Amino acid sequence: MLMNLREILHLAEEKKMAIGSFNVYNVESVQAVMTAAHNTQSPAIVAFGESYDKHMPLEAMAMLFRYYADKSDLPLVLHLDHSKKLETVYRALKAGFTSIMFDGSAKPLAENIQQSHYVADIAHGMGASVEGELGYMNPEDGTPAAAGEQGSFTSVEDAHKYSRDSGVDALAIAIGNAHGIYKGEPRLDFNQLEAIEREVNIPLVLHGSSGIPDAMLRKAISLGIRKININTEVSTTGIRAAREFLAGHTDANTRFEAMTKAAEDQMTAVVEQYMDLFKNK
Numbered sequence: 001m002l003m004n005l006r007e008i009l010h011l012a013e014e015k016k017m018a019i020g021s022f023n024v025y026n027v028e029s030v031q032a033v034m035t036a037a038h039n040t041q042s043p044a045i046v047a048f049g050e051s052y053d054k055h056m057p058l059e060a061m062a063m064l065f066r067y068y069a070d071k072s073d074l075p076l077v078l079h080l081d082h083s084k085k086l087e088t089v090y091r092a093l094k095a096g097f098t099s100i101m102f103d104g105s106a107k108p109l110a111e112n113i114q115q116s117h118y119v120a121d122i123a124h125g126m127g128a129s130v131e132g133e134l135g136y137m138n139p140e141d142g143t144p145a146a147a148g149e150q151g152s153f154t155s156v157e158d159a160h161k162y163s164r165d166s167g168v169d170a171l172a173i174a175i176g177n178a179h180g181i182y183k184g185e186p187r188l189d190f191n192q193l194e195a196i197e198r199e200v201n202i203p204l205v206l207h208g209s210s211g212i213p214d215a216m217l218r219k220a221i222s223l224g225i226r227k228i229n230i231n232t233e234v235s236t237t238g239i240r241a242a243r244e245f246l247a248g249h250t251d252a253n254t255r256f257e258a259m260t261k262a263a264e265d266q267m268t269a270v271v272e273q274y275m276d277l278f279k280n281k
């Protein structure tokens, strides 16, 4: 059952759980998330990054995903992840995406609010929702933080202003989380999360959640995180499975689809673990 981000995060709030947002970039990653969702009877957000568009057109992903969504009774969202270009936003909405993440985090706050508002107006007009972002910048020069580096934290004041004025439906915050593989132990600032949660009246989102210990993710959920983005852990699992498969199948007749299926099966198992973790039980 395809719905928008606002609707699915409302379900998360009712159950005091988080909903996993898993990145998809091909049929195997989509099937891994859908199989895991059915095996665990979990809602799911399927996230296609703007940057994947050069590997597979987002329109093709929308058509592919709709096939699986039409056959499912589970709450599902088709989400555009980290979009920075309006052109991609328009294309995604036209193709049937029900959620857009507009990433204006590298812009000054006022500009981020203004552009997020514009995207929210258009998306809402088409029944879709919008996630905005604050943080992840290098404190020194304001450039986006590199993979594995946490960058600056989201300020409570900015989060309050942004959530009040931008019109978005969910807010991604930086409290020590980082994209990619962590350099060193991940540490989330729960005091900052609590302070932001008090000042913000829309659901909060945690990006870069691969590699964060389960206990920390559970605590983040108890303090109000309602969407948790997982990419690296699933992707590296698929790569590892493909490498292991190839190491054991060196003959010339090895089938490509047997390798991708081996990767998909391992990815499914990882997604299932996260889906179970995100349930408040």
Ligand SMILES: [Zn+2]
Binding pocket: 082, 179, 207, 208, 229
């Ligand atoms: Zn992200």
